[in-house]
Amino acid sequence: MDFKNIEVKKEGKIAIVTISREKALNALNAETVTELKAFFHNHWRDEDLLGVIITGAGKAFVAGADIKELAECNVISAEEKMRIGQYLMHLIENFPRPVIAAVNGFALGGGCELAMACDIRLASEKAKLGQPEVNLGIIPGYGGTQRLARLVGRGKAKQLIFSGDIIDAAEAYRIGLVDEVYPVEELMNKALELANKIASKAPIAVSKAKECINKGLDVNLSNGCDFEKVSFSTIYGTTDCKEGLNAFMEKRKAEFKGE
Numbered sequence: 001m002d003f004k005n006i007e008v009k010k011e012g013k014i015a016i017v018t019i020s021r022e023k024a025l026n027a028l029n030a031e032t033v034t035e036l037k038a039f040f041h042n043h044w045r046d047e048d049l050l051g052v053i054i055t056g057a058g059k060a061f062v063a064g065a066d067i068k069e070l071a072e073c074n075v076i077s078a079e080e081k082m083r084i085g086q087y088l089m090h091l092i093e094n095f096p097r098p099v100i101a102a103v104n105g106f107a108l109g110g111g112c113e114l115a116m117a118c119d120i121r122l123a124s125e126k127a128k129l130g131q132p133e134v135n136l137g138i139i140p141g142y143g144g145t146q147r148l149a150r151l152v153g154r155g156k157a158k159q160l161i162f163s164g165d166i167i168d169a170a171e172a173y174r175i176g177l178v179d180e181v182y183p184v185e186e187l188m189n190k191a192l193e194l195a196n197k198i199a200s201k202a203p204i205a206v207s208k209a210k211e212c213i214n215k216g217l218d219v220n221l222s223n224g225c226d227f228e229k230v231s232f233s234t235i236y237g238t239t240d241c242k243e244g245l246n247a248f249m250e251k252r253k254a255e256f257k258g259e
C-alpha cells in the first residue's frame with residue numbers, strides 16, 4: 001500500500017513513522033488512520049523490525065482527530081469512527097515490538113491518545129499535550145478517558161479532560177504523562193538511542209514483558225502475576241533464553257537472535 005499521509009523510514013531494525021499532514025497539523029483523518037493500521041498490520045510478524053518510533057512532521061505531533069470529519073458525523077458514524085480509531089490504538093498498544101512516541105509538538109485529543117497508546121513517550125521541550133475535546137462539545141473517543149486515568153490517576157485525568165487545558169512538556173513530565181523531555185534537536189536521536197538499546201536485548205523477552213505489563217494493568221495483581229509466571233516459563237522454550245543465561249555464566253556478551 002502506498003502511503004500519502006505517513007512516511008516510513010527504516011534506521012537499521014527501527015522504523016520511524018512520521019505522520020505527515022502538516023497542513024492540518026497531522027490531524028488523524030480516516031485515510032491516515034487506515035494507513036497507520038496498514039503499517040502495523042503489515043509489520044506484525046516482521047522479524048527484521050525491533051522497534052517503532054512515531055512522530056509528527058512540522059510543529060505538531062498530531063493535533064487530534066480530524067475535526068472537519070468529526071463535524072460531518074451522526075450518531076451512527078461517530079460510533080463507527082471511534083471504533084476504528086480505538087482499534088488502531090489497541091493495535092499499537094498490543095504490537096509485539098516496543099512503540100515509542102517522539103512527541104515533537106502538539107499532541108492534542110486523538111494525538112494525545114495516540115501517544116498514550118505507545119509504550120513510552122519522549123517529548124521535546126516544545127511539546128504541548130491535552131484532551132481539549134470539551135471545547136468542541138465532545139469527549140475523548142480514542143481511549144483518552146481510559147488511558148489518561150490509568151497513566152496519571154483519576155484526579156489529574158478529570159482535571160485535564162474537564163478543563164480541556166493544554167499543558168507543556170514540563171508539566172506533562174511532572175504528572176507522568178511523558179517519560180522524558182529533551183531539547184527539540186535531540187528528541188529523535190534520543191528516541192533512536194532508546195529504541196536501539198531495547199533492540200539489543202532479547203526480542204521475545206521484551207515482547208513478553210510488554211504483554212505482561214499491558215495485561216496486568218487490566219486484571220487484579222494475583223491474575224497478573226499468574227500471567228507473568230506462565231510467560232516466564234514460556235520464554236524457557238527460546239534459544240535466546242539459553243543464550244542469555246549461558247552468556248552470563250561464561251562471562252561474555254549475549255548474542256540474541258530473536259528465537
Ligand code: CAA
Nearest residue numbers: 023024025027063064065066067068108109110140141142
Ligand atoms: N482537525 C482538523 N484540522 C486541524 C486540526 C484538527 N484536529 N487541528 C488543526 N487543524 C488545522 C486548522 O484547521 C488549520 O487549517 P486551515 O489553515 O485550513 O485553517 C491548520 O490545521 C493550522 O491550524 P491553526 O491555524 O489552528 O494553528 P495554530 O498554531 O493557530 O493552533 C492548535 C494550533 C492550538 C493546535 C489549533 O489548531 C487547535 O486547537 N486544533 C484543534 C485541537 C483539538 O481540539 N484537538 C482535538 C480534536 S477532537 C478529537 O481528537 C476527538 C478524539 O478524541 C478522537
